[in-house]
Amino acid sequence: IWKKFARKDIKTKEDFEKDFVNHVETSLARSMYNCDNLAAYQASSLAIRDKLIIKWNQTQQTQTMLDQKRVYYMSFEFLMGRAMDNAMINTGLRTPIKESVSELGFSLEDLIEEEPDISIGNGGLGRLAACYLDSFATLNYAAWGYGIRYEYGIFSQKIVNGYQVEYPDYWLTYSNPWEIVRTEIQYPVDFYGYVEEVPVYEGATEKKKVWVGGERVLALAYDFPVPGYGADANVNNLRLWSARPTHEFDFAKFNSGEYQNSVEAQQRAESITAVLYPNDNFDAGKELRLKQQYFWVAASLHDIIRRFKKSKRPWREFPDQVAIQLNDTHPTLCIPELQRVLVDLEGLSWDEAWKIVVRTVGYTNHTVMQEALEKWPLTIFQKLLPRHLEIIYDINFYFLQSVSKKFPGDNNLMTSVSIIEESNPKQVKMANLAVIGSHYVNGVAALHSDLIKLTIFKDLVKVFGGDKFGNVTNGITPRRWLKQANPKLAELISSKLGGDEYLSDLNLLKNLEKYLEDKEFKSKWQEVKTFNKTRLSKLVKDLTGYEIDPTFLFDIQVKRIHEYKRQQMNIFGVIYRYLQLKSCSPEERKKFQPKVSIFAGKAAPGYYMAKRIIKLINNVSQVLNNDPETREYLQCVFIPDYNVSKAEIIIPASDISEHISTAGTEASGTSNMKFVLNAGLLIGTLDGATVEIAREIGEENVFLFGHLSENVDKVRASHLFDVKLPSSLETVFQAIDGDVFGDSHEFKPLLDSIRHHSDFYIVSDDFNSYLEAQRLIDETFKGDHDIWIRKCITSVANMGFFSSDRAVEEYAEMIWNIEPLSK
Numbered sequence: 001i002w003k004k005f006a007r008k009d010i011k012t013k014e015d016f017e018k019d020f021v022n023h024v025e026t027s028l029a030r031s032m033y034n035c036d037n038l039a040a041y042q043a044s045s046l047a048i049r050d051k052l053i054i055k056w057n058q059t060q061q062t063q064t065m066l067d068q069k070r071v072y073y074m075s076f077e078f079l080m081g082r083a084m085d086n087a088m089i090n091t092g093l094r095t096p097i098k099e100s101v102s103e104l105g106f107s108l109e110d111l112i113e114e115e116p117d118i119s120i121g122n123g124g125l126g127r128l129a130a131c132y133l134d135s136f137a138t139l140n141y142a143a144w145g146y147g148i149r150y151e152y153g154i155f156s157q158k159i160v161n162g163y164q165v166e167y168p169d170y171w172l173t174y175s176n177p178w179e180i181v182r183t184e185i186q187y188p189v190d191f192y193g194y195v196e197e198v199p200v201y202e203g204a205t206e207k208k209k210v211w212v213g214g215e216r217v218l219a220l221a222y223d224f225p226v227p228g229y230g231a232d233a234n235v236n237n238l239r240l241w242s243a244r245p246t247h248e249f250d251f252a253k254f255n256s257g258e259y260q261n262s263v264e265a266q267q268r269a270e271s272i273t274a275v276l277y278p279n280d281n282f283d284a285g286k287e288l289r290l291k292q293q294y295f296w297v298a299a300s301l302h303d304i305i306r307r308f309k310k311s312k313r314p315w316r317e318f319p320d321q322v323a324i325q326l327n328d329t330h331p332t333l334c335i336p337e338l339q340r341v342l343v344d345l346e347g348l349s350w351d352e353a354w355k356i357v358v359r360t361v362g363y364t365n366h367t368v369m370q371e372a373l374e375k376w377p378l379t380i381f382q383k384l385l386p387r388h389l390e391i392i393y394d395i396n397f398y399f400l401q402s403v404s405k406k407f408p409g410d411n412n413l414m415t416s417v418s419i420i421e422e423s424n425p426k427q428v429k430m431a432n433l434a435v436i437g438s439h440y441v442n443g444v445a446a447l448h449s450d451l452i453k454l455t456i457f458k459d460l461v462k463v464f465g466g467d468k469f470g471n472v473t474n475g476i477t478p479r480r481w482l483k484q485a486n487p488k489l490a491e492l493i494s495s496k497l498g499g500d501e502y503l504s505d506l507n508l509l510k511n512l513e514k515y516l517e518d519k520e521f522k523s524k525w526q527e528v529k530t531f532n533k534t535r536l537s538k539l540v541k542d543l544t545g546y547e548i549d550p551t552f553l554f555d556i557q558v559k560r561i562h563e564y565k566r567q568q569m570n571i572f573g574v575i576y577r578y579l580q581l582k583s584c585s586p587e588e589r590k591k592f593q594p595k596v597s598i599f600a601g602k603a604a605p606g607y608y609m610a611k612r613i614i615k616l617i618n619n620v621s622q623v624l625n626n627d628p629e630t631r632e633y634l635q636c637v638f639i640p641d642y643n644v645s646k647a648e649i650i651i652p653a654s655d656i657s658e659h660i661s662t663a664g665t666e667a668s669g670t671s672n673m674k675f676v677l678n679a680g681l682l683i684g685t686l687d688g689a690t691v692e693i694a695r696e697i698g699e700e701n702v703f704l705f706g707h708l709s710e711n712v713d714k715v716r717a718s719h720l721f722d723v724k725l726p727s728s729l730e731t732v733f734q735a736i737d738g739d740v741f742g743d744s745h746e747f748k749p750l751l752d753s754i755r756h757h758s759d760f761y762i763v764s765d766d767f768n769s770y771l772e773a774q775r776l777i778d779e780t781f782k783g784d785h786d787i788w789i790r791k792c793i794t795s796v797a798n799m800g801f802f803s804s805d806r807a808v809e810e811y812a813e814m815i816w817n818i819e820p821l822s823k
């Protein structure tokens, strides 16, 4: 009978319209006469979601039935952006829905704008996780994401008088049609307490250790369907955990009349998943963060183990059924937690358990910068997770024993590879634990993967051998970053390549090279760029009030604000250009390529220097955009509140984008890939994945400059006594010091970090070479424009390698040993 009632798929416009009206009238309890854009967005989402849920169920059923190995991608952050547009594109329903919605009296674009971004991540690492989920589903892998359902995502940024001001991002205001609460899936998670020795079984003399938790919260599951691309593709799952009180009152308090206190303590449980830490590439070492990490790790492992147990296989087969990938060290507690479950709760021997742990876990490193490496003071650990700390000590003990056998007497080596840092206070080094407890460690771009072996993991490479370490260069999903962000370019490409196949086989872009001589194609290419620049100009006008001219060269740097990413160098370059213009006659000015420098990005709220950089950019904007002598040639804007949906508008509009980190500091970068895929060229250092982009698209198509990573240490050492500023930078500093851009005191720390505090990011050394690259850009852009367009087309044609599909396939083969689901 149930088959008769099984819900029908959306196949026609009529199906969608029926579902839409039904959701307005029942789920939303509104009348169609009283349906505004927000309600229409919600009804559309619910209709699309229904379709996804049916597919989701089928996918999960198939996965359970086939019982193949599954991958669990553990990420503390998922920067999903908006869901509805992506779901329509991936299911192939966008065109019919657009028509339906318009027949119902709405514009699809308006409805899309109603959706808040899902911004539960900081930057690159969180967005990478989102791209990988898209590829897992598209390629048919049985792979889930596990994360935290923060109630407050990354703060929203406003600019007030040029300063960043942070506002809470409560993204759940209007209920969220994209999540399904799984009230039936709740697990207890314990904290604090103590370790007890108990008989291994009742009456036995042999003892074992168990953890008696002191405070308990519940982890409640929320599921987000992740649709793959293609009419019949799978729908995978992203499971996010939310903390809830257990409702087990402290009866001692309760009875002693402290009713209020007893309830309050319980309510505090919810603070665990309240807010995402807004630091990017910086370890602040806060206890609540460790609590979040354990909460998420314990709940996810519980879930994974419950699923494994259903198959009634012996434990030793666990690694054949389960792969756990650590997205950076944030989920490293998976290692001691799995060991604890296997030894303390399931009764396996230490060695049996450890083999299982190591075979199951893989670790992806995203940074070599010391300040970003997670370390936890033993005191915090001891208090919060006493049994885990013991297990970590044991892991370390056995590990160091094996090291000392292999390298007797090498104390420096022992100190460096130990999980415990003998500092004051002593700390747990999570990166070392992650390497020791996993079977494979990868970096995220070729250069970065080489560098981790030479720097932070040099000694661990000695111990384990180089084969444990490798590279998987990051990738991006062409569905969101081409089709969704740049529909006009996608359409033009489809028209030449005869369809959309390239969106799931990005190497097909290579065929675009056939059209390098095709005048009509090239002029359409240019039209698309102009369209995208105009689209961005409108956004800029809305958000800043500034009017920028789409005929200018658009030079864009959008990413988290960080000294290592060197937005300060960019703005110094802008100032230099301004001073040049000012010193020219009106006639001479005409020789300049008109340019607008566009910035966006958030600074961590506690990152003083980053906030100064934002202020300087805004002050410079104000001066430049209001200077009648120069504003026809040079403008500057800071777009507030950079996020995924803004990136979708900003990125397709670039002529040039900046990826100018100090060589050796940016692990990969992924926006560099997004910009090139959207027909913009790069100015950049030989850092992260830019090295490989240059390899793929041809060095002649990238404006490279600056010192190479292997020379950075030497250059830094030369600063020890004295930093010599080139006269170009000296001129810029003089102008800033002379209050040309407002009160110079505000920028003194920024300038002093370069001229007096040894210029760690070697801005002074790279500045002239940066200016020279900028000069070459002007010359090329201003010159024969056909050459420019050919560079762009050639670049796009050679970007196939940077698809997240390729990246995910490499993980599957090299690290997880899984194949796509056989249907």
Ligand code: 26Q
Pocket: 122, 123, 124, 125, 126, 128, 277, 279, 280, 281, 282, 283, 284, 285, 289, 366, 367, 372, 373, 374, 444, 474, 666, 667, 668, 669, 670, 688
């Ligand atoms: C660590 C400890 C305590 C608090 C916060 C953190 C923390 C939070 C976020 C550490 C790092 C991050 C995020 C790092 C990140 O986004 N890294 C970027 O990852 C991208 C994907 O691999 C790379 O492309 C970028 O180069 C890298 O910076």
